[in-house]
Amino acid sequence: MAKTYHHSLLLVLFILLNFIKHSEELQSSQAQTLLRIRRLLNFPVVLSSWSNNTDFCNTEPKSSLTLVCYEESITQLHIIGNNGAPLLPRNFSLHSFVTTLVKLPDLKVLTLVSLGLWGTLPGKIARLSTLEILNVSSNYLYGSIPQELSSLTSLQTLILDDNMFSGRLPDWLSSLQILTVLSLKKNSFNGSLPSSLGSLENLRVLALSHNHFYGAVPDFDRLTNLQVLDLEDNAFGPQFPQLGKKLLTLVLSKNRFRSGIPAEVSSYYQLQRLDVSFNTFVGPFPTSLLSLPSITYLNIAGNRFTGMLFENLSCNAELEFVDLSSNLLTGTLPSCLLTDSKERVVLYARNCLDNGKKNQHPYSFCRNEALAVGIPPHQKKRKEASKAVLALGIIGGVVGAIALLGLILLIVRRVNAKRGTMVKKPPTRLIAENASAGYTSKILSDARYISQTMKLGAVGLPAYRTFSLEEIEEATNNFHTSAFMGEGSHGQMYRGRLKDGSIVAVRCLKIKKSRSTHNFMHHIELISKLRHRHLVSALGHCFECYLDDSSVSRIFLVFEYIPNGTLRSWISEGHSRPRLTWTQRVAAAIGVAKGIQFLHTGIVPGVYSNNLKITDILLDQNLVAKISSYYLPLITDDMGKVGRGISRSGSKDPVLNARVKQEEKVDVYDFGVILLEIILGRQLTSRNEVGILKDRLQGCIAADEAARRSMVDPAVHKACLDQSLRTMMEICVRCLLKDPADRPSVEDVLWNLQFAAQVQDAWCGDSQSSDGSPVSASQSRILTFR
Numbered sequence: 132m133a134k135t136y137h138h139s140l141l142l143v144l145f146i147l148l149n150f151i152k153h154s155e156e157l158q159s160s161q162a163q164t165l166l167r168i169r170r171l172l173n174f175p176v177v178l179s180s181w182s183n184n185t186d187f188c189n190t191e192p193k194s195s196l197t198l199v200c201y202e203e204s205i206t207q208l209h210i211i212g213n214n215g216a217p218l219l220p221r222n223f224s225l226h227s228f229v230t231t232l233v234k235l236p237d238l239k240v241l242t243l244v245s246l247g248l249w250g251t252l253p254g255k256i257a258r259l260s261t262l263e264i265l266n267v268s269s270n271y272l273y274g275s276i277p278q279e280l281s282s283l284t285s286l287q288t289l290i291l292d293d294n295m296f297s298g299r300l301p302d303w304l305s306s307l308q309i310l311t312v313l314s315l316k317k318n319s320f321n322g323s324l325p326s327s328l329g330s331l332e333n334l335r336v337l338a339l340s341h342n343h344f345y346g347a348v349p350d351f352d353r354l355t356n357l358q359v360l361d362l363e364d365n366a367f368g369p370q371f372p373q374l375g376k377k378l379l380t381l382v383l384s385k386n387r388f389r390s391g392i393p394a395e396v397s398s399y400y401q402l403q404r405l406d407v408s409f410n411t412f413v414g415p416f417p418t419s420l421l422s423l424p425s426i427t428y429l430n431i432a433g434n435r436f437t438g439m440l441f442e443n444l445s446c447n448a449e450l451e452f453v454d455l456s457s458n459l460l461t462g463t464l465p466s467c468l469l470t471d472s473k474e475r476v477v478l479y480a481r482n483c484l485d486n487g488k489k490n491q492h493p494y495s496f497c498r499n500e501a502l503a504v505g506i507p508p509h510q511k512k513r514k515e516a517s518k519a520v521l522a523l524g525i526i527g528g529v530v531g532a533i534a535l536l537g538l539i540l541l542i543v544r545r546v547n548a549k550r551g552t553m554v555k556k557p558p559t560r561l562i563a564e565n566a567s568a569g570y571t572s573k574i575l576s577d578a579r580y581i582s583q584t585m586k587l588g589a590v591g592l593p594a595y596r597t598f599s600l601e602e603i604e605e606a607t608n609n610f611h612t613s614a615f616m617g618e619g620s621h622g623q624m625y626r627g628r629l630k631d632g633s634i635v636a637v638r639c640l641k642i643k644k645s646r647s648t649h650n651f652m653h654h655i656e657l658i659s660k661l662r663h664r665h666l667v668s669a670l671g672h673c674f675e676c677y678l679d680d681s682s683v684s685r686i687f688l689v690f691e692y693i694p695n696g697t698l699r700s701w702i703s704e705g706h707s708r709p710r711l712t713w714t715q716r717v718a719a720a721i722g723v724a725k726g727i728q729f730l731h732t733g734i735v736p737g738v739y740s741n742n743l744k745i746t747d748i749l750l751d752q753n754l755v756a757k758i759s760s761y762y763l764p765l766i767t768d769d770m771g772k773v774g775r776g777i778s779r780s781g782s783k784d785p786v787l788n789a790r791v792k793q794e795e796k797v798d799v800y801d802f803g804v805i806l807l808e809i810i811l812g813r814q815l816t817s818r819n820e821v822g823i824l825k826d827r828l829q830g831c832i833a834a835d836e837a838a839r840r841s842m843v844d845p846a847v848h849k850a851c852l853d854q855s856l857r858t859m860m861e862i863c864v865r866c867l868l869k870d871p872a873d874r875p876s877v878e879d880v881l882w883n884l885q886f887a888a889q890v891q892d893a894w895c896g897d898s899q900s901s902d903g904s905p906v907s908a909s910q911s912r913i914l915t916f917r
């Protein structure tokens with residue numbers, strides 16, 4: 132009995148000793164792994180204390196380096212390099228690094244910050260299946276979050292701040308059911324948030340600031356534990372998010388929120404920090420926010436909050452920072468904010484408050500702007516952190532009053548103040564001053580003065596008008612990705628559907644230099660007149676302005692949407708479309724020439740040097756050719772001058788007249804290239820190729836009919852009359868002549884094309900379909916020249 136007892140005691144002692152020994156000494160394989168990690172990280176300074184003899188489990192924890200062992204295994208590893216550590220060298224492989232790392236299988240907490248790690252995060256990291264906290268901030272990791280992370284069911288904290296991760300947030304994040312901290316600040320994530328995020332009921336911190344997220348914030352009603360929500364500097368909006376009541380910190384600044392602040396925010400009794408600055412919030416400022424029981428930081432700057440403040444309002448004594456600047460507040464700053472405390476910062480410039488009058492707008496400014504809030508509120512665009520920003524959009528259906536645009540603020544005010552009396556009031560005077568010399572906007576808006584061409588040209592289009600920003604956002608589903616058509620050097624294009632069901636194309640132009648709306652008046656006026664059957668015409672525009680100085684931040688141009696593809700896709704091989712018949716080709720060429728003629732002579736001043744390309748000629752549902760990309764005066768970087776390509780024809784200045792002629796012939800050359808492609812039915816890629824083919828064409832004209840037919844697109848060569856073909860070839864060659872003075876005028880071109888059409892028409896009569904084209908005869912009829 133005693134012996135047994137003795138034995139047991141020994142055994143316990145042995146186990147105990149063994150345990151102590153092992154608790155102090157790391158498995159040698161893990162020690163090797165750590166040394167290898169040091170080598171893969173290129174021997175960073177922070178790991179310089181490590182050597183073959185280091186007793187890893189008994190190192191003194193430092194703020195930059197901490198190791199924690201449990202039993203004989205590492206459970207926590209924190210390595211924090213120098214702030215702004217450069218990229219690891221080219222031979223670094225994140226893949227090998229992670230392959231090494233997962234040999235520490237019991238890791239629960241892993242911090243690898245500022246180590247210069249670069250690459251896409253390998254899914255293999257999910258082999259650390261017990262991981263609870265992962266912080267890899269301030270590295271150079273890119274790509275998306277690997278889906279394998281979804282298997283880390285113990286993960287509570289995921290911090291990827293200050294990297295280069297991109298793409299949308301994955302739906303599967305909701306499988307990390309015990310996640311409490313998700314911090315993805317300063318990356319390049321985009322897209323809208325998955326609604327599944329709203330099911331992470333344990334979430335306490337959600338930090339998504341400084342990314343490119345957009346759209347509505349999902350319903351976070353169920354996130355009852357949420358304490359910190361930081362969405363700063365994205366494009367979220369427009370509705371205020373649905374949130375639980377336990378928030379301590381709510382940061383929505385620099386987004387696109389533009390609703391009012393809902394009443395329930397006044398019941399966020401734990402809220403300490405509220406920052407809604409630089410959005411376009413509207414409506415009354417809920418003064419109860421000042422007296423929330425826990426509030427210490429309140430920033431509402433750069434919105435359009437309205438309402439009157441009273442001296443006797445109460446505020447929380449703990450308030451340290453209040454910024455009310457750049458809103459539309461009136462009344463008197465509450466005295467509780469004015470105490471001479473050094474601890475407290477109170478900013479309130481650029482409102483209409485009584486206090487001191489310093490840096491305040493006159494009362495009428497806020498009152499009138501407040502009235503204008505009745506107009507759909509608009510999104511903001513930050514310009515300078517200190518500056519108030521306001522987007523301003525305009526409603527109106529005025530064709531003739533386009534010129535008033537420069538004075539929108541004024542007009543809005545006046546319309547509100549004295550409806551109906553604005554016509555003869557100061558705005559008109561200012562218009563006259565701003566309109567270009569020689570003709571006033573008033574005259575231009577008068578139908579009697581609008582050229583015949585223009586009246587005939589713009590058939591079937593709705594009147595040119597201003598659009599409100601809201602309308603445009605609604606039409607493009609808030610500039611949704613699915614509406615995105617493409618991006619040129621001048622900004623993005625979106626497809627949109629207006630309320631009346633019509634489809635439009637919206638072009639967004641960012642304005643870099645600070646200019647007020649009236650700087651654009653002249654251009655807008657011109658654009659509003661560029662309407663013709665053979666131009667993709669502008670239907671209207673919308674200005675978005677900054678509030679502080681009313682300078683324009685963006686201009687949206689709304690164009691008709693032409694659905695049927697480019698002329699090239701109807702002509703050259705390799706497209707699934709049926710190819711145009713000869714008759715249709717001539718008609719299309721006539722359309723393009725008429726469009727050019729209108730650009731040159733249909734408006735004053737004419738628009739030249741349009742850099743015309745066959746890919747910019749679109750066909751509508753009736754196969755009517757329309758020039759989609761002509762010289763738009765707004766789309767020049769140099770807004771100072773009235774733009775390249777615009778000259779006044781009929782000027783008395785002979786030099787200017789000569790230049791106009793020259794510029795006219797630039798378009799004629801470009802037209803020649805288009806015509807060449809129409810005739811040959813193949814894509815032309817270089818100017819050199821054009822030169823060679825022009826010479827061959829010239830040879831054919833002098834040769835016999837067979838030679839000419841061998842040259843023309845085989846898809847139509849049987850169906851075209853030689854006389855028609857020959858005329859087209861001749862005019863094409865002349866358009867492409869080297870010396871601009873030798874090229875024909877647009878009128879000359881048009882005359883020849885019409886001749887080519889007429890002879891062809893007379894020849895084929897009703898044997899239209901005999902060319903075997905799959906395009907129906909009825910369609911071709913519509914196209915025949917008129």
Ligand SMILES: *[C@@H]1O[C@H](CO)[C@@H](O)[C@H](O)[C@H]1NC(C)=O
Nearest residue numbers: 170171173220221222223224
């Ligand atoms: C990477 O290259 C450097 C020299 O440029 C060398 O010292 C280092 O050992 C290499 N690291 C790896 C992991 O191969």
Ligand SMILES: *[C@@H]1O[C@H](CO)[C@@H](O)[C@H](O)[C@H]1NC(C)=O
Nearest residue numbers: 162163166181182183184185
């Ligand atoms: C550490 O060990 C490795 C191999 O185990 C050896 O190559 C190296 O020379 C050792 N370094 C020192 C400083 O002992």
Ligand SMILES: *[C@@H]1O[C@H](CO)[C@@H](O)[C@H](O)[C@H]1NC(C)=O
Nearest residue numbers: 211242244266267268290314
């Ligand atoms: C990630 O780790 C770094 C270094 O310890 C720390 O400064 C940072 O606050 C951590 N991130 C979060 C969101 O806790």
Ligand SMILES: *[C@@H]1O[C@H](CO)[C@@H](O)[C@H](O)[C@H]1NC(C)=O
Nearest residue numbers: 297298299319320321322612
């Ligand atoms: C989102 O980011 C990805 C990757 O950078 C990019 O390919 C995609 O076009 C972006 N989408 C939008 C709508 O910006």
Ligand SMILES: *[C@@H]1O[C@H](CO)[C@@H](O)[C@H](O)[C@H]1NC(C)=O
Nearest residue numbers: 440441442443444445462463
């Ligand atoms: C504060 O002052 C305003 C007008 O000065 C008054 O209408 C209001 O009743 C006062 N409120 C309180 C709580 O005294």
